[in-house]
Amino acid sequence: MLSAEQNDLITRTGPGTPAGRLMRQYWQPAALVDELKGNRPIKPVRLFGEDLVIFKDDQGRYGLVGRHCPHRGTDLAFGRLENGGLRCAFHGWLFDVNGKCLETPAEPDNSNLCANIKQKAYPVVEKSGILFAYLGDGEPPAFPHFDCFVAPDSHTFAFKGMIDCNWLQSLEVGIDPVHTSFLHRFFHDEDPTKGYGKMFRDNTKDADMPMTQIMREVTRPRIEVDETDYGFRIVTLRQISDASTHVRVTNLVFPNAFMIPMSREMTISQWHVPIDDTKHYWYAIFTSFGKAVDKDTMRNQRLELYQLPDYIPNRNKSNDYGFDPHEQESETYTGMGADINVHDQWACESMGTIQDRTQxxxxxxxxAIIAYRKLLRQSLEKSGKGEKPILVVDEKEAASITGPLAIDGIGPVDDWKGYYQRSEAQKREAMSWKA
Known part of the structure; x- marks a missing residue:
């Protein structure tokens, strides 16, 4: 149980807040590459309580700038993409991806007004279908050499979705290994050959057992949390017999991401990024270690649940998430359909826009929740003292931060750690691409 002050400290991320300053020291997802495809690659975004515009200029460079023109405050989301930048539709002021004012065309030829104008701007890089932005001060950190960042484009797929509550609720659901036995319980197991692109539809590794069966039948797992150079590793053990145990390895990647196995072939790397303190987006990179990702299938599956252009879920509070009491009796634990994103969304949003952790x-x-909050508070303290928090690394350090390990399989009770280490080595030996 936290005090109200402690809860505010770890949930509020707007400009000038302690958690906001900390999270701005990391690259954060700002948009999908898919959102800037088409004839007019420009989109308004709200990120950590700031109103911004992300765009791709006529030279193929990405920019993220303040939404309101520094001239008289009009909306740059309606600007024109031309002459190497974004031009305000009100008086034609032109800004490049770095926020530099290139032209003030209504001013006299000899005016130096433009030279003294600088629009707020943040650097943007593309990684595996996501446009990441750095909103902090000074030089941005290097990207760790995680699988999702070093895999070829053919083996990754990116998507996002909006959730109508504070970011921390979703992050904590993502690192909670127990809720899967209840929230995501299916009373009937699907054919794993028909589960491509879906969470928990595969058989677990080294056994002919559906993941859904294991989660349903073993509800009191043993949980181990180990510190790592990126956050911590969570090992969840569900004992199957005297000799064998289900071993599921997931990861907290500080400050607001987790990486988990989706199937024997794919992992999910997922960030929970504040729009502001009461809304956020999840961004995910699906990484395949086997055959190339069928991106059309993955995209079409998810577009059945989300409406463009803002990736708002079709099932939400307004329609009770599609709740069906008859389904809840015999098909799923929640009665909210077969997609686990809907289950997670309900769990997160039903806590309130900002969960009251005093209760x-x-x-x-x-x-794992307790371990994360401890790490977050320690990092906030470090950041407040001007010290470098975990995973703010240079290129040399980043090259040594790889993986992370993510396994779902059946191994021996007396050597579960050796099992997941061997399984990881086998996966990397057999993978269809090499970092």
Whole structure:
């Protein structure tokens, strides 16, 4: 249980807040590359409480600038993309991707007004279908050499979705290994050969057991949390028999991401990024270690649930998330359909726009949540003192931060750690691409 002040400290991320300053020291997803495809690659975005515009100029460079023109405050989201930048439609002021004012065409020829104008701008880089932005001060950190960043484009797919609550609720759901036995429980197991692109539809590794069966039948797992150079590793053990145990390895990537196995072939790397304190987007990179990703299938599956252009979920509070009491009796634990994103969305949003953690009661199964909050508070303290927090790294350090390990399989009770290490080595030996 936290105090109200402690809850505010770890949830509020607007400009000038402690958590906002900390999270701005990392590259954060700002948009999908897909959102800037087409004839007019420009989109308004709200990120960490700031109103911005992301665009691609006529030279193929990405920019992220303040939404309101520094001349008289009009909306640059309606600007023109021309002459190497973004031009305001009000008086023609032109800005490049770095926020430099290139032209003030209504001013006299000898005016130096333009030279003294600088629009707010943040650097943007493309990684595996996501446009990441750095909103912090000074030089941005290097990207760790995670699988999702070093895999070829053919083996990754990116998507996003909006959730109508504070970012921390979703991050904490993502690192909670116990909720899958309840929230994502299916009373019937699907054919794994028909589960491409879907979470928990595959058989677990080294056994002919559907992941859904294991989650449903073993509800009191043992949880181990180990510190790493990127955050921590979560090992969840569900004992199947005297000799064998289900071993699921997931990861918290500080400050606001997790990386988990989706199937025997794919992993999910997912960030929860504040729009402001009461809304956020999840961004995910799906990485395949086997055959190339069928991006059309993956995209079409997800577009059944989300409406463009803002990736707003079709199932939401306004329609009770599609809740069907008859389905809840015999098909799924929630009665909200077969897509786990809907289940997670309901869980996160039903806590309120910002969860009141002064009223919660954590148990032994919340081990990873407790570990994350401790790491977050420690990092906030470091950041407040001007010290470098975890995973703010240079190129040399970043090259050594790889993986991370993500396994879902059945191994021996007395050597579960050796099992997941061997399984990871086998996966990398057999993978269809090499970093």
């Amino acid at each position: 919660e009661h954590l148990g032994t199964s919340d081990k």
